[in-house]
Amino acid sequence: MKKDRRDFLKLAGCAAVAGVGSSTAFRSLLSGEAEAAGLKRAGTSKAMEGTRLAMVIDIKKFHQHRGLAERCIRVCHSIHNVPDFGNPKDEIKWLWTENFENTFIKDTHRHQTQSLHGMPVLTLCNHCDNPPCVRACPTKATFKKDDGVVAMDYHRCIGCRFCMAACPYGARSFNWRDPRGTDEHGNPFIDELNPEYPARGIGVVEKCNFCTERLAVGQLPACVEEATDYEAMFFGDLNDPDSEVSRVLREEFTIVRRASLGTYPSVFYII
Amino acid sequence: MIEKALHGSKGYWTWIACLLAVIAIGGAFYVQQWNYGLGITGMSRDVSWGIYISQFTFLVGVAAGGLMLVLPYYLHNYKEFGRITILGEFMAIAAVIMCLMFIIADLGQPMRALNVLLYPTPQSMLFWDMVVLNGYLALNLICGWAILHSEYKGVKYANWVKPLIYLSITWAISIHTVTAFLYAGLPGRDYWLTAILAPRFLASAFAAGPALLLIIALIIERNTLFKVGQVAKDKLVTIITYAAIINFFFLACEFFSAYYSQYPSKMYTKDYLFFGLMQDGNIFNNLVPYMQASVVIGIIGIAMILFARSRKSDILLGVSAGLIFLSLWIDKGLGMVLGGFVPNPLGQVTEYYPSIQEVGITAAVWATGFLIVTILYKVAISVKLEKEL
Numbered sequence: 001m002k003k004d005r006r007d008f009l010k011l012a013g014c015a016a017v018a019g020v021g022s023s024t025a026f027r028s029l030l031s032g033e034a035e036a037a038g039l040k041r042a043g044t045s046k047a048m049e050g051t052r053l054a055m056v057i058d059i060k061k062f063h064q065h066r067g068l069a070e071r072c073i074r075v076c077h078s079i080h081n082v083p084d085f086g087n088p089k090d091e092i093k094w095l096w097t098e099n100f101e102n103t104f105i106k107d108t109h110r111h112q113t114q115s116l117h118g119m120p121v122l123t124l125c126n127h128c129d130n131p132p133c134v135r136a137c138p139t140k141a142t143f144k145k146d147d148g149v150v151a152m153d154y155h156r157c158i159g160c161r162f163c164m165a166a167c168p169y170g171a172r173s174f175n176w177r178d179p180r181g182t183d184e185h186g187n188p189f190i191d192e193l194n195p196e197y198p199a200r201g202i203g204v205v206e207k208c209n210f211c212t213e214r215l216a217v218g219q220l221p222a223c224v225e226e227a228t229d230y231e232a233m234f235f236g237d238l239n240d241p242d243s244e245v246s247r248v249l250r251e252e253f254t255i256v257r258r259a260s261l262g263t264y265p266s267v268f269y270i271i
Numbered sequence: 272m273i274e275k276a277l278h279g280s281k282g283y284w285t286w287i288a289c290l291l292a293v294i295a296i297g298g299a300f301y302v303q304q305w306n307y308g309l310g311i312t313g314m315s316r317d318v319s320w321g322i323y324i325s326q327f328t329f330l331v332g333v334a335a336g337g338l339m340l341v342l343p344y345y346l347h348n349y350k351e352f353g354r355i356t357i358l359g360e361f362m363a364i365a366a367v368i369m370c371l372m373f374i375i376a377d378l379g380q381p382m383r384a385l386n387v388l389l390y391p392t393p394q395s396m397l398f399w400d401m402v403v404l405n406g407y408l409a410l411n412l413i414c415g416w417a418i419l420h421s422e423y424k425g426v427k428y429a430n431w432v433k434p435l436i437y438l439s440i441t442w443a444i445s446i447h448t449v450t451a452f453l454y455a456g457l458p459g460r461d462y463w464l465t466a467i468l469a470p471r472f473l474a475s476a477f478a479a480g481p482a483l484l485l486i487i488a489l490i491i492e493r494n495t496l497f498k499v500g501q502v503a504k505d506k507l508v509t510i511i512t513y514a515a516i517i518n519f520f521f522l523a524c525e526f527f528s529a530y531y532s533q534y535p536s537k538m539y540t541k542d543y544l545f546f547g548l549m550q551d552g553n554i555f556n557n558l559v560p561y562m563q564a565s566v567v568i569g570i571i572g573i574a575m576i577l578f579a580r581s582r583k584s585d586i587l588l589g590v591s592a593g594l595i596f597l598s599l600w601i602d603k604g605l606g607m608v609l610g611g612f613v614p615n616p617l618g619q620v621t622e623y624y625p626s627i628q629e630v631g632i633t634a635a636v637w638a639t640g641f642l643i644v645t646i647l648y649k650v651a652i653s654v655k656l657e658k659e660l
Binding site: 169173175 | 383
């Protein structure tokens with residue numbers, strides 16, 4: 001077969017396009033685990049390596065132990081200096097409850113058993129394996145750590161709120177006002193300041209950080225610790241088959257929120 | 272050349288004074304926002320972008336719309352547009368500056384805006400939007416000024432300008448495409464997650480931009496000796512009409528996909544915007560009158576602008592261009608962004624109403640845009656008339 005210059009250029013062009021396709025920038029758009037059915041684009045594979053921290057929440061246990069969810073929320077919000085502005089418009093929340101039908105809005109139906117309908121379910125940042133908020137952030141103020149935690153740099157955040165538009169779980173809150181300020185009666189928005197963790201400034205976004213500051217000193221996330229006695233929450237490395245989350249996930253039927261979006265949440269629910 | 276903006280009639284100075292007054296009021300509101308935080312606006316945890324970002328989105332379209340005057344003249348050598356291409360370029364400058372002002376007004380930490388440059392993040396569409404918007408601003412400033420200045424000197428513009436003009440033509444497409452990609456790449460926002468968003472943005476931009484330009488050109492014609500020319504006006508009408516019709520066609524495509532497929536999350540926002548959305552006995556429909564009016568006004572505008580052309584009536588032409596512009600402004604400058612947040616990802620509805628301060632700041636940014644357009648057009652018209660008379 002005769003090869004002339006024209007053919008060579010064609011080939012070179014194709015190679016260049018393929019080169020662009022396999023560049024790191026493009027690959028970063030292909031992150032995340034595979035579908036449950038094992039579907040993924042030919043030629044791509046992602047090894048389950050390193051640490052990927054995950055959480056399992058047993059919603060029945062929270063139903064049995066009334067008030068436990070509120071205690072988890074209280075401890076989370078107090079150690080992280082989450083302000084209370086007293087109105088839903090400015091509300092900031094890291095960990096909170098939503099009705100079952102809202103939490104699993106696209107994955108449930110109207111004829112669900114009455115015990116589930118209206119049941120409060122703990123919700124928080126899902127620390128997605130393929131997080132849309134990290135993709136959206138123009139300054140890398142939101143980033144994914146090596147252990148899978150989606151973290152934030154409050155000092156770099158410019159307050160554009162692109163991440164809030166990107167998050168499909170409504171997990172992000174914005175400091176519409178100064179969280180370190182006081183209301184018109186002089187009451188501070190943060191009841192008691194915890195000096196161990198930074199309070200945020202005005203005009204930045206925040207969310208659950210999987211207690212990354214506690215993990216760093218060998219502690220469990222505060223909410224998990226609060227729920228330990230009731231076996232209502234589990235935490236550990238998803239990639240470690242011997243971890244507690246891996247064991248629970250093997251034994252129980254679990255679901256994640258909006259699996260069809262391809263975000264691959266790291267928060268699982270036992271229904 | 273800029274000195275030409277310093278000599279004007281009483282009407283000119285009154286207009287400038289009015290704009291400055293609006294800017295001053297908006298500036299005072301911005302001080303309030305600066306001190307209190309963005310909580311002073313109507314935005315909330317659920318509707319986290321409001322009229323600032325929706326105005327920004329609309330105005331990127333107006334900026335890109337200038338292309339419809341530049342492209343026929345430079346790529347197709349359409350001489351009739353020779354007198355008004357500079358108006359397109361200068362309008363783009365004002366529109367992009369307004370866009371940047373709206374972004375800054377919307378930032379929670381405006382002092383950190385340059386972090387976007389300090390930590391460049393190519394995977395973020397906002398990073399690319401920053402690149403293309405500032406690039407487009409620079410291109411239009413350089414090309415517009417260089418061409419007008421050579422006209423002022425009575426010579427042909429330098430050869431180095433030509434490649435920049437061609438670059439600005441493709442660049443105009445990019446600014447609105449990237450702006451659409453801000454929205455069209457978010458998995459959880461079903462109203463925005465549509466491949467037709469960028470084409471629809473461009474179609475509405477190519478109608479809204481020239482429509483605004485036509486209105487301004489008609490005002491200039493009435494108040495100065497500058498003449499746009501009948502052929503150019505007729506051609507502008509053709510462009511506006513086609514683009515507006517394509518925009519409505521795309522809207523119809525959106526409706527077909529949503530309502531024929533009966534895919535709930537594709538219907539909810541359209542229900543909310545055009546018909547009202549019901550939940551637990553409450554009806555949420557605060558944008559319905561505007562969105563329905565947008566469609567009606569747009570269709571009337573299209574019919575009327577063709578009628579106006581056949582009658583050669585400048586008044587009718589201006590009114591119908593105004594109707595089309597208003598229709599597209601409601602559609603994109605109001606419904607497109609605000610609607611995307613309803614319902615929220617948990618299926619709850621929060622309605623948004625802008626605050627007085629927010630409206631004041633928005634008006635001030637628009638006034639700044641009009642001030643820039645006024646000054647630039649004053650210079651351009653003065654130079655052109657000086658050469659012709």
